[in-house]
Amino acid sequence: MPANLPPQYYEIERKYKLAKTYEEKIAILQEMLAIMPKHKGTDKLQADLRAKISKLRKASEKKPGAIRKAYRHHIPREGAAQVTLIGPPNVGKSQILDNFTNATPQIAPYPFTTGEPVVGMMPLENIKIQVVDTPPITNEFLPSYLPSIIRETDLALLVVDLSSDEVLDQMEMVIEKLKEVKIKLVGKMLKNTCTEGIIYKKTLIIGNKKDTEGAEQRLEVLRDLYKDEFSIISISAINPSYQDNIKKVKREIYRALNIIRIYTKAPGKPVDLNDPIVLKEKSKVIDAARAIHKDFANNLKYAKMWRKGKFNAWKVDKDYPLEEGDIVEFHI
Ligand SMILES: Nc1nc2c(ncn2[C@@H]2O[C@H](COP(=O)(O)OP(=O)(O)O)[C@@H](O)[C@H]2O)c(=O)[nH]1
Ligand SMILES: [Mg+2]
Known part of the structure; x- marks a missing residue:
């Protein structure tokens, strides 16, 4: 035959x-x-x-050395933060990378088109976020270098397929497979990111293919089951009329990263709002100074601060907590 x-x-x-x-x-x-x-x-x-x-x-x-080699797989971080797309085959991970970034991955209507991690940069207002697309996770196969990539990334984006009745199984399967390698996907970070060898990885769920029939109902079921554990957003990576959704995803990614943007200025000079310093939430004035230069932080006497909603600038010391959008003028 x-x-x-x-x-x-x-x-x-x-x-x-x-x-x-x-x-x-x-x-x-x-x-x-x-x-x-x-x-x-x-x-x-x-x-x-x-x-x-x-x-x-x-x-x-x-x-010999196979494990060591796989473990060393490392994607150098670029931009303000790194997020990693993970999930089963054919859910639209590569399509998302294609639409959100400058990378051009292979996209095909059959599984396993992504053999190696692919990286792209995603513009997000005045910063850039690095997006990593990864080979699929299946019940039978977890690429050996994938755990180390997930462990190192700032945020995992778990993509599931809203056009498929297997969407709940997909969620469960990925969560379980990663548990086997001591990675626990979580929607909110606990205080400890690592207990008893288990890494907790902050994760955002993306329900893709929202344009397909039955997607709304599946999304509802997914939300019913997982809303206490994860933030879940739905998008269509393929349909340009869903641009608003892409904006929404970017906003959610930014929020989930728990980062803030700070602008610095020299005395007597205007502030450059196109070139923020990106810091972890709850950073202090001294952290912003350190991001510029170590000596700068060492010699810092005080800073002048401008903040949204406050009319006048005021003087703060090095331990003053920063907020998103603050403008800081260092005095040494
Ligand atoms: N209807 C629809 N199809 C999509 C969407 N996103 C991706 N696809 C299709 O799903 C298939 C798999 O996409 P791909 O990005 O290669 O999936 P990956 O294996 O997760 O990287 C391709 O045929 C895409 O055209 C979407 O939002 N809606
Ligand atoms: Mg792919």
């Missing part, structure tokens, strides 16, 4: 020949398996693929 394979299959097969690491090879074989039509004619091919995957997996576990 002829196998009747779709044209993408041959494209992926070509990629497989170029793949270098076990990780890449496994991801590509999974992809081939996913798009392969399931009928008698492909039974043998499917079995061959499964056997190859399991062989590669064994080999990758045996490879």
Whole structure:
């Protein structure tokens, strides 16, 4: 019986020949398996693929230094903060990266198109946020370098698919898979970010494909179940008429990051509102000074402060707590 394979299959097969690491090879074989039509004619091919995957997996576990190498996978932070898109295959992670940032990832209507993390910069008013797109998480497979990327990032964006009746299973599956590697996704951060080896990672839930039929109802169910644990926003990454939603997502990402923007000025000079210093919430005047230069912080005598809603500037000392939008003039 002829196998009747779709044209993408041959494209992926070509990629497989170029793949270098076990990780890449496994991801590509999974992809081939996913798009392969399931009928008698492909039974043998499917079995061959499964056997190859399991062989590669064994080999990758045996490879000396494999774990160490995977663990070292590190994406250098750029911009004001780093957020990481995670989730099952085909939920629209790459589409989101494509729409929100300057990166151009591969987007395809079949799973496993993202084999490596892809990075883009997302403009957010006067700052830039780094967005990382990652390979999919499935019940069978968690890319070995993914946990270290999630551990290091400032905020996880868990994307689920509102067009699918499996949306609740998707949430549950990702949460559970990450628990297995000691990462607990949380909507609000507790005081300790790490207890008994478990890392708590602040997470925003993005319900994507809100343009599809039944999405509203699924969103409601998702909210009913998870609203006490997580903030959940719904978007359509594909439809430009949902631009307002993209704005909303950016606002939510900013809020979830718990950062503030401070503007500094030199005495007698105007303030540059295009070039903020980005600090953690609850930072002090001295932290802003330190962000400019260590010596600056050491020699700081006092600062003059302008704040929204206050008509006049006033004098503050180095431990004065800062708020979003403050303008600070340092005196040394
Ligand atoms: N209807 C609809 N389809 C979407 C949306 N976002 C992504 N898609 C489609 O979903 C499929 C998977 O998208 P992709 O970004 O590759 O998913 P990923 O595997 O999570 O990176 C593609 O065919 C996209 O065109 C959306 O908001 N609405
Ligand atoms: Mg993708």
